[in-house]
Amino acid sequence: MLMDEATSPGTGTAKSTVLVIDDEYGPRESVAFILSTDFSVETAGSAAEALAKLREKAFDAILLDIRMPGMDGIRALEEIRKIDPLVSVIMLTGYGTLLTAQQAMVGGANQYLRKPPDVDELVRAARHQSEGTRLRRHQAQLTRDAQSLSVALKKEIEVNEPHVWHGRASIELVHDLNNPLTVVIGYATLLIEEARALSKQDPVLAQKLLDNAVMVEKAAEYCRHLAENWRRAAKKTAEFTPLDLRQSVEEVKQVIFFGNPMIEIGGVADTPINGAKYELMRIFQNLLKNALEAGAKKVTVTFSRDGDRVGLVLADDGGGMDPDRVRRALGGGFTSKESGMGLGLSICRHLLNAHGATFQLESQVGQGTTIRLSFPAVAKA
Numbered sequence: 001m002l003m004d005e006a007t008s009p010g011t012g013t014a015k016s017t018v019l020v021i022d023d024e025y026g027p028r029e030s031v032a033f034i035l036s037t038d039f040s041v042e043t044a045g046s047a048a049e050a051l052a053k054l055r056e057k058a059f060d061a062i063l064l065d066i067r068m069p070g071m072d073g074i075r076a077l078e079e080i081r082k083i084d085p086l087v088s089v090i091m092l093t094g095y096g097t098l099l100t101a102q103q104a105m106v107g108g109a110n111q112y113l114r115k116p117p118d119v120d121e122l123v124r125a126a127r128h129q130s131e132g133t134r135l136r137r138h139q140a141q142l143t144r145d146a147q148s149l150s151v152a153l154k155k156e157i158e159v160n161e162p163h164v165w166h167g168r169a170s171i172e173l174v175h176d177l178n179n180p181l182t183v184v185i186g187y188a189t190l191l192i193e194e195a196r197a198l199s200k201q202d203p204v205l206a207q208k209l210l211d212n213a214v215m216v217e218k219a220a221e222y223c224r225h226l227a228e229n230w231r232r233a234a235k236k237t238a239e240f241t242p243l244d245l246r247q248s249v250e251e252v253k254q255v256i257f258f259g260n261p262m263i264e265i266g267g268v269a270d271t272p273i274n275g276a277k278y279e280l281m282r283i284f285q286n287l288l289k290n291a292l293e294a295g296a297k298k299v300t301v302t303f304s305r306d307g308d309r310v311g312l313v314l315a316d317d318g319g320g321m322d323p324d325r326v327r328r329a330l331g332g333g334f335t336s337k338e339s340g341m342g343l344g345l346s347i348c349r350h351l352l353n354a355h356g357a358t359f360q361l362e363s364q365v366g367q368g369t370t371i372r373l374s375f376p377a378v379a380k381a
Contacts (some may be wrong), residue, residue, distance in 0.1 A: 088129030266302035294318030
C-alpha cells in the first residue's frame with residue numbers, strides 16, 4: 001500500500017505520516033496500531049532500517065526508542081537530523097532512561113514520552129508534532145520561494161539597468177524596487193536560520209518565524225504594487241482611498257527599515273487623508289533612507305493637525321547640506337552617493353504633488369535636514 005495516498009476517514013484529506021522506530025516487536029506494533037486510525041504509519045526495527053526509509057520519503061513525525069542495539073536512539077537522532085532537520089522527533093523512553101531522554105531534547109528531539117505511553121497522550125503528541133513539521137516545511141517553502149523571487153528580480157534589474165534611461169518611469173521603478181527587495185532577502189535569510197533552529201521546537205522561536213514571514217509577505221506585496229502601478233501608469237493614475245498617514249509611515253518603518261529604533265514617530269494619532277498607500281510608502285521610504293544615509297543617528301517624524309490640513313515634519317541630525325547642494329537636490333538628478341541616481345527627492349516631490357501636498361526643505365551643514373509636508377485632511381467616515 002502506498003502510505004502517501006492514505007486519507008482520513010470521511011475527509012478525503014491526506015493523513016499525516018508517522019514512522020515508529022523500536023527494536024522490540026511488541027511495543028513497536030502496539031504504538032503503530034494505536035496511531036493507525038488517525039495516521040499513515042510505517043515501522044522500522046532498527047535505526048539503519050529507519051534511516052533507509054527516511055532517505056526515500058519524508059515523514060511528518062517520528063517516534064524513536066532510545067534503547068536499541070547497534071545504533072541507539074541518541075545516535076540515530078543525530079543521523080535523522082542530517083537527513084531531515086525539519087521533521088518532529090518524539091523520543092520513547094523507559095523509566096531508567098529519563099535523563100537520557102532529556103539530553104535528547106537538547107540534541108534536537110521535540111518531545112519525549114515514557115513507555116508504555118498513555119494512548120490519549122500518544123495520539124495528541126503525534127498530532128501536535130505532525131502539525132509542527134508541516135508548519136516548518138510550509139515556512140521553509142515560503143523562504144525558498146521568496147529567495148527565488150528576489151534572485152530573479154535582481155537579475156532582471158541587472159539585465160535591464162543599462163536600458164532604463166530610455167524612460168524616466170522605468171528608472172524610478174528600479175530605484176524604488178531595490179529597497180523592498182533588499183528587505184525580502186534580509187527577512188528570507190532570517191527565516192532560513194530560524195527554521196534550522198526550530199529542530200528544537202521552541203514555541204517562542206516558532207512565533208518569531210511566523211512574524212518574520214508576515215514581514216516578507218508585506219515587503220513582497222509592496223514590490224508587487226510598485227510593479228503593478230508601473231504597468232498601469234500609462235492608462236490611469238493610482239487609486240486614492242481614505243487612509244491614515246501616520247499608519248502608513250509606521251508601516252514603512254516596520255517593513256522597510258526593520259523597525260529601526262533611530263526612527264522615532266510622534267505627534268497626533270489621527271491623521272486621515274485621501275491617498276494611494278503604496279505611493280505614499282515610496283515617498284517615506286526615500287525620505288527616511290536619505291536621512292539615514294546622510295549619517296543621521298536620529299530621525300523624528302512628527303504629525304500635527306491644523307484645520308483641514310495634516311502636517312508632517314521629518315527632521316534628522318545628519319550632516320546637512322549647504323544652500324548650493326539644497327538647490328541642486330531640489331532640481332533633481334543630483335546625488336552625493338557614488339552609485340546613486342539622484343532620483344529619490346525628485347520622485348517624492350512628484351508623488352506629493354499628485355496628493356495635493358506641499359513640500360519644504362531646510363538644511364544646514366552640521367545641523368541636519370528638516371522636511372515639512374502638508375496634506376489635505378479628510379473627514380473620517
